[in-house]
Amino acid sequence: MPQRLTAARNLTLKQARRAQNRVRHTWKVVFEGMKDAMHAVGHVREGVSNRAVNAGKDVYRAVRRPLRERRHRLAELKEQDGWNQTEWQVERELAALTDGDAPIIIGPWLAEVGYEVLYWIPFLRWVSAAYQLDPARVTAVSRGGVSAWYDGIASRYVEMWDHITPEEFARRNAERGDLKQLTHSPLEADLVAAAVKAQGLEGARVLHPSLMFRLFKLFWSGHRASGFLDSHTRFRLHRPPGVIARTSLPESYVAVKFYAARSMPDTPAIRQALQRMVRELAERSTVVLLDTGLAIDDHADYAFAGDPRIVSAREWLTPSMNLAAQTDIIAHASAYVGTCGSLTWLAPMLGVNTSAVLADPEFLHAHLSVALRACHRLPGAGRFSPLDLRALDPLTALTDGPGRAPGSQGAKSELIGNQ
Numbered sequence: 001m002p003q004r005l006t007a008a009r010n011l012t013l014k015q016a017r018r019a020q021n022r023v024r025h026t027w028k029v030v031f032e033g034m035k036d037a038m039h040a041v042g043h044v045r046e047g048v049s050n051r052a053v054n055a056g057k058d059v060y061r062a063v064r065r066p067l068r069e070r071r072h073r074l075a076e077l078k079e080q081d082g083w084n085q086t087e088w089q090v091e092r093e094l095a096a097l098t099d100g101d102a103p104i105i106i107g108p109w110l111a112e113v114g115y116e117v118l119y120w121i122p123f124l125r126w127v128s129a130a131y132q133l134d135p136a137r138v139t140a141v142s143r144g145g146v147s148a149w150y151d152g153i154a155s156r157y158v159e160m161w162d163h164i165t166p167e168e169f170a171r172r173n174a175e176r177g178d179l180k181q182l183t184h185s186p187l188e189a190d191l192v193a194a195a196v197k198a199q200g201l202e203g204a205r206v207l208h209p210s211l212m213f214r215l216f217k218l219f220w221s222g223h224r225a226s227g228f229l230d231s232h233t234r235f236r237l238h239r240p241p242g243v244i245a246r247t248s249l250p251e252s253y254v255a256v257k258f259y260a261a262r263s264m265p266d267t268p269a270i271r272q273a274l275q276r277m278v279r280e281l282a283e284r285s286t287v288v289l290l291d292t293g294l295a296i297d298d299h300a301d302y303a304f305a306g307d308p309r310i311v312s313a314r315e316w317l318t319p320s321m322n323l324a325a326q327t328d329i330i331a332h333a334s335a336y337v338g339t340c341g342s343l344t345w346l347a348p349m350l351g352v353n354t355s356a357v358l359a360d361p362e363f364l365h366a367h368l369s370v371a372l373r374a375c376h377r378l379p380g381a382g383r384f385s386p387l388d389l390r391a392l393d394p395l396t397a398l399t400d401g402p403g404r405a406p407g408s409q410g411a412k413s414e415l416i417g418n419q
Contacts, residue, residue, distance in 0.1 A: 083223050090215045094207075098131040103204040106154060107141035108191040110173055111181050111209065113323065116142065117149065118345040118370060123212045124153045125234035139204070141195050143169075144323025148241035156199055161320040163194040181209040220366055226373060235374045237381065238349045240331035241324040244316050250286045253311070255333035255352075257290035257326070257343060263358040264339045270359055273389050277337070277357075282309040285334065289313060290326050290343070340364055340386060348375045348382040359389045 097104065106124060109116050127133060140147070140154035147157035160169070172187045181188070192206055215232060218224040258274050260266040281287050287310045316325045326343060327350070330336050336347035340356035341364075347354040348371070356371075358364060368386055375384040 083218050086214060086218060090211050093211060094127060094131060097205050097207055098127070098133050101137065103199075103201045104133070104138050104207055105141060105192055105195055105201065105204050106138055106150075106207045107209065108158075108160060108188055108195070109140075109142040109181075109209060110176075110188065111179060112341075113144075113343060114341045114345055114367070115180075116146075117343070117349070118367060118374075119216055119233070120209060120212055121149055121153070122233035122235050122374075123216070124150070124207075125236065126232050127207070128153055129234060139195060139199055139201060141191060144319070145241065145243060145321035145325070146323045146327070148239060148324065148327070151239065152236075158195040158198055159320055160191060163191060163198075166319050180213050182213050183210060184208060226369060229370060230373070233374075235349065235378050237351060237378065238327070238331075238346065240328045240350065242328065243321050243324045244328040246332055248316075249329065249332055250288065250311065252334055253286040253288045254281050255288050255290060255330045255336045255338075255347075256281065257336075257338035258357070259339050259342070261339055261341055262362075263341060263360050263364055265359065270389065273392065274357075278310065279307065281337065282307050285309075286311060288329055288333065290317075290329060290338075336382075340368070345371050348384045349378070351380055351382050353383040354385065356384065356386045357389060358386065361386075361388065 109120060111120075128135070128138075135153060135155045138154035139156040139158060140150040141158045141160060142149075143160040145159060147154075147159075150157060164172075169187075176185045176187065188208070192204075196202060196204055216229065219226075219229045256278060258264070258278075264270060278287060278289075287307075289310055290313050313326070313329055316329070318325075323343075327346065330343060330347050330352055331350040333352055335353045335355070336344070337355045337357065338344045338347075340358040340361075344354060344356045345367070356368075361368070371384050372386075375381040
């Protein structure tokens with residue numbers, strides 16, 4: 001009897017456990033189903049949310065794109081308006097300066113010779129034509145006896161060296177701290193006062209070079225095309241000043257002027273290349289070397305000696321007439337060869353075929369394009385031929401890298417000007 005009770009109890013417990021397991025399994029199945037359903041709902045909700053967010057992003061992008069383009073366009077228009085305002089302001093100042101019949105002083109010119117002949121004088125010719133400026137009202141102030149450069153622009157000329165020594169000029173010009181004439185300086189004020197006193201120009205107005213530098217900065221910085229410069233310059237041929245008698249010069253010769261600049265650093269390789277070039281020229285013709293020996297700016301002339309057919313021009317060059325004398329020498333030459341810059345821009349305007357030699361064109365591109373266009377368009381101008389020394393001997397170590405002359409990194413001297 002007890003055994004039967006035990007067996008019955010065990011059977012009951014076993015059946016209860018089976019029932020409990022079935023219930024637990026059922027709940028597990030139901031719970032997993034609920035989790036799967038919740039996951040499915042979550043996925044659906046996430047999908048709906050993602051589609052809603054993406055749709056919102058598409059709308060945002062569609063709205064933002066034209067807004068961003070409009071913002072950029074407004075920024076461009078604002079920048080362009082700033083350039084236009086600069087141009088209009090300069091033209092308004094020129095109109096006010098030239099209005100009436102008061103005497104006008106143009107200058108004084110203190111910056112590089114290259115900028116004077118390639119930009120300043122053509123700019124003044126445009127001013128004279130555009131504003132009908134009578135040359136009888138105008139007095140030019142410059143240096144080196146260059147009154148002939150201002151023919152048709154100014155009826156009077158004041159020589160800077162009559163009022164200041166080259167040494168004092170070099171010191172005070174360096175104190176300005178600016179190779180360009182972007183602002184007025186005490187040195188310029190003193191020179192203007194000297195011109196007023198010398199010529200009796202009380203009440204004279206000053207057409208300062210800063211007007212040109214402000215205007216043409218739009219071109220040099222790439223914000224205006226070549227046509228802009230064409231519309232604000234007038235190029236014409238120059239005449240020789242006649243300060244050197246033609247009979248005192250060799251019957252036939254090549255004028256040469258090499259000086260150190262960023263476009264032509266003073267390195268052994270470049271010096272050797274230039275010496276070879278001068279020797280080869282001397283084998284075919286007399287060479288007149290325009291080495292001034294004047295410490296007026298930050299350029300040093302290359303010196304070449306030891307050949308009887310190489311003649312120095314120093315005997316003709318004095319501070320008050322050095323640029324006029326060099327102009328005469330170039331004008332009577334069979335050809336001109338020199339560092340690209342300075343008088344190299346003037347030589348073709350004298351009707352002389354010109355080789356503009358360089359070793360690093362990085363800072364010359366805008367100026368070269370101006371000179372090439374001017375010479376191409378001006379009847380009677382000499383041929384202007386840029387000559388890159390690197391092309392003559394590509395195996396010689398003239399450069400430290402592509403387009404870079406040794407020692408040119410960080411050079412501060414201006415490549416366009418010289419004495």
